[in-house]
Amino acid sequence: MPVKGSAIFKIALAATIALSGAVATVAAVPTAAYAAPASSVNGKITRSEILQRAQYWVDQRVPYQQGPGANDSGGRYYERSDCSGYVSMAWHLGSALTTQSLRDVSYELGSFDDLKPGDILNRYDGGRYNIHVVLFAGWTDGTRTTAKVYTESDWGEVAKIAYMSRSALNNGDYRPWRYDNVIDDAVSAPAKPSLGIRGSVIAADGNQVTFTRDAGSGHLQVTYLPPGGGWQTSDLSVLAGTAVSAGGAPAAFVQANGTLGVVTADAANGHLRITYKPANGSWATSDLTNDVGAPVSDGEVTTQVDASGTLSVFSRNSVNGHANLTYLPSSGGWSNFDLTTNVGTAVSAGGAPAAFVQKNGTLGVVTADAANGHLRITYKPANGSWATSDLTNDVGAPVSDGKLGTAVDESGTLSVFSRNSVNGHANLTYLPSSGGWSNFDLTTNVGTAVSAGGAPAAFVQKNGTLGVVTADAANGHLRITYKPVNGSWATSDLTNDVGTPVTDGNVSSVLGNDGTLSVYSRGSANGHLHLTYLPTTGTWATTDMAYQAGTPTLD
Known part of the structure; x- marks a missing residue:
């Protein structure tokens, strides 16, 4: 849970894509189809389910607030919809933890390069971890200079996707952490391949x-x-x-x-x-x-x-x-x-x-x-x-x-x-x-x-x-x-x-x-x-x- 009134990073994507010099623009995100949750509360959860759960609050435009909270896609209530409550919901935890107590169910990674979708970036704050946390969704570029994140940023805002430069993450002293119970998704081909070598x-x-x-x-x-x-x-x-x-x-x-x-x-x-x-x-x-x-x-x-x-x-x-x-x-x-x-x-x-x-x-x-x-x-x-x-x-x-x-x-x-x-x-x-x-x-x-x-x-x-x-x-x-x-x-x-x-x-x-x-x-x-x-x-x-x-x- 961040301190009210603290400075929040609000980084806009301003990258270019090399193909034909076209400027990268973010299109409207298609609404996900929400299946019944595959995980149990505080249980093992795949990275794709974490992102699906996070997307639900984006689609529902859940506002930032520290009470009352909001339901997840399965109807479970989370008492806070602030930054750490958002991560708690995405991770399918039993309750809304704080930026500090999230460390009790996760471990720190060696570097930003170790991040995978579903991990978090938590501001160090001199070891207090009492400012802000975001959910990492992936890098937007091969050189890993811009991170796509899910965030509940501040009062008056709603759950959203944002983009943070690596330099902003470094300057803000964000640290990468991984949930103890996250598991990688199984690799399986769809029964009907929708993309092929002649595509x-x-x-x-x-x-x-x-x-x-x-x-x-x-x-x-x-x-x-x-x-x-x-x-x-x-x-x-x-x-x-x-x-x-x-x-x-x-x-x-x-x-x-x-x-x-x-x-x-x-x-x-x-x-x-x-x-x-x-x-x-x-x-x-x-x-x-x-x-x-x-x-x-x-x-x-x-x-x-x-x-x-x-x-x-x-x-x-x-x-x-x-x-x-x-x-x-x-x-x-x-x-x-x-x-x-x-x-x-x-x-x-x-x-x-x-x-x-x-x-x-x-x-x-x-x-x-x-x-x-x-x-x-x-x-x-x-x-x-x-x-x-x-x-x-x-x-x-x-x-x-x-x-x-x-x-x-x-x-x-x-x-x-x-x-x-x-x-x-x-x-x-x-x-x-x-x-x-x-x-x-x-x-x-x-x-x-x-x-x-x-x-x-x-x-x-x-x-x-x-x-x-x-x-x-x-x-x-x-x-x-x-x-x-x-x-x-x-x-x-x-x-x-x-x-x-x-x-x-x-x-x-x-x-x-x-x-x-x-x-x-x-x-x-x-x-x-x-x-x-x-x-x-x-x-x-x-x-x-x-x-x-x-x-x-x-x-």
């Missing part, structure tokens, strides 16, 4: 675009950054009439004529849906199952545009598991081609097919055989016919759970990143432009953590660096593994090094026209879309797109 693209006009699915409504959502503008988000189910989607993650594309689009599966009937926006037109949607006979899908889809301008949509038939191709040439109408029936591609399982186009014009797709987990490649040379081969039998690729990613670098090497279904190792199976296939175990040889969740998100930077982003199965940390064009493979932990929140492994990556590498991930604690990015000149940074753009929570 992000750079549009013809330079827009950086990411498609996701809203957890609350199932609506298709687009979050985008226009060149020289600020982040925005739109609901395409409302704007264009896109059906509520289910199954796998949205798969984006940009055609040679500048049309931007995304493919999903209708939750009601499995119909393959395409939502698109011509370069100078408006958003529209159509049903590829009704209109062109595309088979019903489980939503595990991917897209690819080849050198001729043909748009290819690879999907898995939800009736028989067949691999299917639905395609639109640059001039002509849509067609369907059953790769299992016509080429012999094995019935597939696991994640979405991973498509690619090689430098020589070969179009292809990689899948996992449902019968044995063998890695399968199905391909068509520019002037040839479709063929398929078993990379596990033929070149020793490890069996896979179907979580796959592909990349073609400047040398023409085709890289297939997969997860070994036996031991979870990250693996690379690659084909140079001249030479034969090889395998490289990234976990054994580089130290890439055993991964979990979604498919690996591969990338090639403008300087030729090849890499892949995954999630650590042990703790959900976002991991990047990379190889400079003339260097050796290396790996680093973006959660430890940059502050990216833990993730369930549903990630995407995209390279901006200015060379900025952007990695999007779904935070496993709160379902927020997070952007972690590396400019061509500069250092890594991270931001929460729920607050940066208003992107709804992902399912």
Whole structure:
């Protein structure tokens, strides 16, 4: 409980985000959905539940007062709604403690860098701890210079989210503390991934675009950054009439004529849906199952545009598991081609097919055989016919759970990143432009953590660096593994090094026209879309797109 009339830090966020020089703005925070509390009074509590409880008082606009107090989301009454009462409620304590007595149920951390969401910052006050306390919600940037906090600050104000610079925390002599009964959230992937490796693209006009699915409504959502503008988000189910989607993650594309689009599966009937926006037109949607006979899908889809301008949509038939191709040439109408029936591609399982186009014009797709987990490649040379081969039998690729990613670098090497279904190792199976296939175990040889969740998100930077982003199965940390064009493979932990929140492994990556590498991930604690990015000149940074753009929570 702070001393009445004491000076309270009221720090406004005045940061800039490196992407396109856009100024960071805080959008209205979506109201959280409040489930019955998972914790008991004074019991173990996850970090995500602490933040959910804190958000409830923000949404209820609970005023600062030292009596009477207010109820939590479950109806439990807390006798004070001052700063320490706020923390007590968020931690689900039995009563409203003071800034001093909060120390009885917590322990001091070594530094600000040890902070995790749900911890607190308590003003030292010469050891008296009798001024002010705030609840830490995370860092807004990779260099950890600005903290996002929940606070009840003073009379006449209400519970709110505020931003405090690291220098203000130091100057105010705040100390980091952790609740004795806090536990980290379990890392688990949602049954329906709402973000995938094909979720992000750079549009013809330079827009950086990411498609996701809203957890609350199932609506298709687009979050985008226009060149020289600020982040925005739109609901395409409302704007264009896109059906509520289910199954796998949205798969984006940009055609040679500048049309931007995304493919999903209708939750009601499995119909393959395409939502698109011509370069100078408006958003529209159509049903590829009704209109062109595309088979019903489980939503595990991917897209690819080849050198001729043909748009290819690879999907898995939800009736028989067949691999299917639905395609639109640059001039002509849509067609369907059953790769299992016509080429012999094995019935597939696991994640979405991973498509690619090689430098020589070969179009292809990689899948996992449902019968044995063998890695399968199905391909068509520019002037040839479709063929398929078993990379596990033929070149020793490890069996896979179907979580796959592909990349073609400047040398023409085709890289297939997969997860070994036996031991979870990250693996690379690659084909140079001249030479034969090889395998490289990234976990054994580089130290890439055993991964979990979604498919690996591969990338090639403008300087030729090849890499892949995954999630650590042990703790959900976002991991990047990379190889400079003339260097050796290396790996680093973006959660430890940059502050990216833990993730369930549903990630995407995209390279901006200015060379900025952007990695999007779904935070496993709160379902927020997070952007972690590396400019061509500069250092890594991270931001929460729920607050940066208003992107709804992902399912």
